[in-house]
Amino acid sequence: MGTYRVMRQDDNGNRALVAGELTRPAAEAMADEFEARGHKQLYWVEPLPARIVVGGALLHQGRVLAARRSAPPEVAGGWEFPGGKAEPGETEQQALERELFEELGVRARALHRLPGSWLVRPxxxxxxxxxxLITGEPRPLQDHDQLRWLGPTDLTTVDWLTHDREVxxxxxxxxH
Incomplete structure (x- = not known):
């Protein structure tokens, strides 16, 4: 289930955002309410594009880095592949490289996307x-309190967050 926005168009063809970040039923109810009030503008509901979050399976010397979340509370203590949200105009590769620098203090190069994608929340x-890993020694600088390098036989020794476990x-x- 994604998020939706309500848009309107006036008699001159000007389009404007009425409301965003709504569930589909809430957006449809809002558009219906405006039309029921007799507003002379055209209203419609459209999905908001999903914002991309990139996670990095950071590889070095036959191991991968796992990071334990310290925040927010609902995922604290769970292990993940570190990363974060892509900024507008940023490629997924650029976002991953920037996020790994900000969160871990390392320079890394994005190689290729792994299969799958997951809706974290609407x-x-x-x-x-x-x-x-290109340069640096990873340190938990943001949103993590512990890091571990895991080899192929160690991958199941941490409590992965659901989405990360699937990959x-x-x-x-x-x-291998």
Whole structure:
């Protein structure tokens, strides 16, 4: 289930956002309410594009880095492939490289996207990429309190967040 916005168009053809970040039923109810009030403008509901979140399976010397979340509370203590939201105008590769620098203090190169994508919450889609460590020693600078390098036989020794767990078979293949 995604998020939706209500748009309107006036008699001159000017389009404007009425409301965003709504569920589909809420957006449709809002558009119906405006039309029922006799507003002379055209109203419609359209989906908001999902914002992309990139996670990085950071590879180095036959191991992959796992990071334990410290925030927000609903995922604290869970392990993930670190990363974050892509900014407008940024490619997924650029976003991943920037996020790994900001969160871990390392320079990395995005290699290729791993199969799958997951709706983290409405309007937020996770995509996980393989990446290689170029320089630096990872440190938990933001949103994490612990890091671990895991080899192929260690992948199931941490409590992965659901979405990250689903990509483990593809990560394991990279480690062999």
């Amino acid at each position: 309007g937020l889609e996770l995509r996980i990429w393989a990446a290689e 483990l078979p593809h990560v394991a293949a990279l480690l």
